[in-house]
Amino acid sequence: MLNIQHLTKTYGEKKAVDDLSLYIAPGEIFGFIGHNGAGKTTTLKSVVGILRFDGGSITIDGSSIVDDPIACKAKVAYIPDNPDLYEFMSGMKYLNFIADVYGVSKADREARIGKYADVFALTDDLSQPIASYSHGMKQKLAIIAAWIHNPKLIIMDEPFVGLDPKAAHILKGMMREVCDNGGAIFFSTHVLEVAEKLCDKVAIIKAGRLIRCGTMDEVKGDDSLEEVFLELEGEEE
Amino acid sequence: MVKVLLKKQLSEIFRTYLYDAKKNKKRSNLSIFLCFAFFIILMVGVLGGMFTVLSVLLCGPLLQAGVGWLYFAVMGLVAIFFGAFGSVFNTFSGLYLAKDNDLLLSMPIPVSVIMGSRLLGTYIMGLMYSGVISIPAVVVYLVVGKLSVSTIVCGLVYVFLISVFDLELSCVLGWVVAKISQKLKNKSFISVIVALAFFGLYYFINFKAGSLVQEFIANAYMYGMNVKGSVYPLYLFGRIGEGDWLATLVYVAAIGALFAVMWAVLSRSFIKIVTTKSDSRVKGAKASFEGKSASSALFSKELTRFTSNANYMLNCGLGILMLMFFAGAIVVKGDMVRSICLQLLGSEGDPAVVALCGVVCCVASMVYVVVPSISLEGRNLWILQVLPVSPWQVLSAKIKVQFLLTAVPSALCLVAMAFVVPSSIVTFVLGCVFTMLFMFVFALFGMFVGLKMPILNWTSEIIAIKQSIGVMIALLVGFVYSAAFVLLFILFGRNLGSIAYLCISIAVTAGVGAVLLSWLKGRGCRIFAEL
Numbered sequence: 001m002l003n004i005q006h007l008t009k010t011y012g013e014k015k016a017v018d019d020l021s022l023y024i025a026p027g028e029i030f031g032f033i034g035h036n037g038a039g040k041t042t043t044l045k046s047v048v049g050i051l052r053f054d055g056g057s058i059t060i061d062g063s064s065i066v067d068d069p070i071a072c073k074a075k076v077a078y079i080p081d082n083p084d085l086y087e088f089m090s091g092m093k094y095l096n097f098i099a100d101v102y103g104v105s106k107a108d109r110e111a112r113i114g115k116y117a118d119v120f121a122l123t124d125d126l127s128q129p130i131a132s133y134s135h136g137m138k139q140k141l142a143i144i145a146a147w148i149h150n151p152k153l154i155i156m157d158e159p160f161v162g163l164d165p166k167a168a169h170i171l172k173g174m175m176r177e178v179c180d181n182g183g184a185i186f187f188s189t190h191v192l193e194v195a196e197k198l199c200d201k202v203a204i205i206k207a208g209r210l211i212r213c214g215t216m217d218e219v220k221g222d223d224s225l226e227e228v229f230l231e232l233e234g235e236e237e
Numbered sequence: 238m239v240k241v242l243l244k245k246q247l248s249e250i251f252r253t254y255l256y257d258a259k260k261n262k263k264r265s266n267l268s269i270f271l272c273f274a275f276f277i278i279l280m281v282g283v284l285g286g287m288f289t290v291l292s293v294l295l296c297g298p299l300l301q302a303g304v305g306w307l308y309f310a311v312m313g314l315v316a317i318f319f320g321a322f323g324s325v326f327n328t329f330s331g332l333y334l335a336k337d338n339d340l341l342l343s344m345p346i347p348v349s350v351i352m353g354s355r356l357l358g359t360y361i362m363g364l365m366y367s368g369v370i371s372i373p374a375v376v377v378y379l380v381v382g383k384l385s386v387s388t389i390v391c392g393l394v395y396v397f398l399i400s401v402f403d404l405e406l407s408c409v410l411g412w413v414v415a416k417i418s419q420k421l422k423n424k425s426f427i428s429v430i431v432a433l434a435f436f437g438l439y440y441f442i443n444f445k446a447g448s449l450v451q452e453f454i455a456n457a458y459m460y461g462m463n464v465k466g467s468v469y470p471l472y473l474f475g476r477i478g479e480g481d482w483l484a485t486l487v488y489v490a491a492i493g494a495l496f497a498v499m500w501a502v503l504s505r506s507f508i509k510i511v512t513t514k515s516d517s518r519v520k521g522a523k524a525s526f527e528g529k530s531a532s533s534a535l536f537s538k539e540l541t542r543f544t545s546n547a548n549y550m551l552n553c554g555l556g557i558l559m560l561m562f563f564a565g566a567i568v569v570k571g572d573m574v575r576s577i578c579l580q581l582l583g584s585e586g587d588p589a590v591v592a593l594c595g596v597v598c599c600v601a602s603m604v605y606v607v608v609p610s611i612s613l614e615g616r617n618l619w620i621l622q623v624l625p626v627s628p629w630q631v632l633s634a635k636i637k638v639q640f641l642l643t644a645v646p647s648a649l650c651l652v653a654m655a656f657v658v659p660s661s662i663v664t665f666v667l668g669c670v671f672t673m674l675f676m677f678v679f680a681l682f683g684m685f686v687g688l689k690m691p692i693l694n695w696t697s698e699i700i701a702i703k704q705s706i707g708v709m710i711a712l713l714v715g716f717v718y719s720a721a722f723v724l725l726f727i728l729f730g731r732n733l734g735s736i737a738y739l740c741i742s743i744a745v746t747a748g749v750g751a752v753l754l755s756w757l758k759g760r761g762c763r764i765f766a767e768l
Binding site for chain 1: 526527535
């Protein structure tokens with residue numbers, strides 16, 4: 001589904017991502033963990049086409065994000081770490097705008113907006129301006145917008161930040177549902193307990209370089225993910 | 238602390254002059270020098286020059302009539318009006334809606350210091366606008382009238398008092414807008430209507446300025462005596478410029494007292510207004526799931542942004558109303574339009590159509606919705622970058638909105654012109670083609686400027702909407718291009734004939750448009766993708 005090969009991205013003198021290679025297969029929830037500034041957001045932004053990278057390749061379902069960005073973006077949804085949405089729109093207008101751009105039919109958008117707005121208890125607020133939303137409500141709206149076109153691959157940067165426990169639980173269920181239907185999820189998180197319970201595979205990145213990658217059992221063995229992560233962080237220093 | 242906050246405020250206002258967003262680094266010293274030189278030429282050369290001419294026109298005759306104070310009173314009032322006009326729309330958004338208000342309020346900074354630094358920013362904007370009138374007024378008086386220690390010192394106080402009064406006026410109006418915004422729904426449109434009343438008055442005075450000045454000079458002494466008798470404070474105000482120490486002291490005390498009152502009111506209400514969220518909940522809105530194409534959705538999004546933002550509408554869309562007003566003026570004052578054309582061009586037929594098309598283009602240059610449209614994406618830019626749309630689809634939606642907003646009211650002007658100014662069909666059609674082509678090319682140019690000089694990390698949207706160098710460049714180029722079209726016609730075009738001149742102008746404008754279009758579709762799209 002997502003194939004990242006030898007990805008390299010520099011900011012001036014600093015290598016934010018250094019020769020990173022990952023493969024995410026259909027049906028996988030793939031966790032991406034690392035300390036602040038390790039290169040997680042840079043990688044995710046490169047995958048969705050927000051950032052140009054210096055070296056390597058990224059292909060989504062066989063299409064290159066550099067050569068055919070529109071085809072790639074049509075299959076992907078992205079939720080950034082901070083849900084900055086159009087505050088001059090109402091929630092419903094925003095969802096319709098996203099659905100229009102992805103060409104979602106009237107019946108599909110009605111069904112999906114109805115379903116996800118209900119589970120997140122956002123239905124009554126959809127007619128309100130986004131400017132009046134709390135951070136958590138904006139995050140829920142960004143999640144509904146991401147799910148509205150039934151994407152094959154969902155990229156999320158710290159998706160659980162700002163969500164209440166119930167919404168976080170719902171999101172985990174939605175992520176599993178996408179993968180059960182043949183999609184894939186690639187997300188970054190600092191909440192190692194969530195990653196441990198939810199992910200099929202995990203990658204640990206440090207200073208732009210991949211230091212461990214594999215299935216959850218391969219990466220952590222008999223230890224907890226937290227112990228492995230802290231050990232790896234210490235080893236490199 | 239005030240110095241630190243003021244530095245932050247000023248660095249934001251002049252950010253595009255100091256920082257190259259495209260290269261993501263500080264501009265070179267030469268580039269900074271050129272940017273500031275351009276700004277100074279615009280403010281001092283163009284605006285200052287215009288008001289220096291007005292000062293020269295008024296100063297001599299009024300001094301001869303023995304009413305020098307009336308000269309300072311009139312110039313002072315114009316400066317106050319212009320200064321308030323320049324800064325009032327910044328005050329509300331700059332003072333109460335700045336995005337870093339929450340951050341600053343959470344830091345150990347006294348509220349009075351935050352407020353003071355914001356007011357200093359507003360004061361500097363007001364001083365820039367009022368100074369282009371009050372400073373030439375004082376200098377002209379010192380040259381034409383009396384040069385002494387008292388006229389120099391009092392002249393400086395006169396300039397300072399006007400700028401402080403402008404600040405007070407802007408704050409009062411900003412405070413009123415803030416209070417109203419907490420109560421009202423649809424405040425974007427209401428703010429626009431209130432501001433338009435202000436604009437209407439301004440342009441009415443401007444429209445009448447020529448005849449008013451003549452009339453005023455001819456009867457200066459009589460007016461002076463009437464004003465002195467009925468509005469004595471205005472007389473005292475004018476006396477400041479003539480070096481009257483007592484009048485100066487009275488006004489320093491009065492403006493100082495007003496400032497103290499204003500400070501007290503703002504101090505009491507600032508934190509409440511900043512921390513109170515307006516009740517913007519909509520009742521009874523029905524969900525609609527009707528779909529449209531991606532291009533229509535992008536177009537609709539741009540239009541919604543424009544119509545939901547009073548600052549955006551007022552600053553970038555004022556020309557739309559000016560165009561509609563101009564269309565009405567052509568119909569209502571048809572005889573006058575024809576007679577002016579006859580005087581200037583020696584004919585009211587085909588040449589009048591050419592000249593009027595130029596005027597329509599000039600007025601349409603005041604609509605620059607497209608210029609800040611990239612900057613206004615700000616932190617929302619990621620949305621457009623992850624959606625499966627090409628950069629050109631995004632840019633063309635912005636260009637279409639600009640074109641629509643100028644082409645429709647311009648078409649009204651052209652229709653009015655068809656009824657009022659008789660001309661050959663060919664000239665009229667070519668005039669229409671030129672006008673619409675200009676609207677399109679100006680939209681392309683606005684997009685070009687917006688892409689070359691984006692400001693994406695603003696904390697107050699007014700920085701993107703009003704205070705960027707790109708906006709100034711677009712305005713100036715629009716004015717100069719359309720003015721050159723009219724001037725060249727008067728100088729050379731009449732000999733060529735209206736049809737030939739219009740054909741050449743269409744060809745040149747189309748050429749410029751083709752170059753811009755090609756740049757936008759290639760380099761422009763790459764710049765947008767890499768922002």
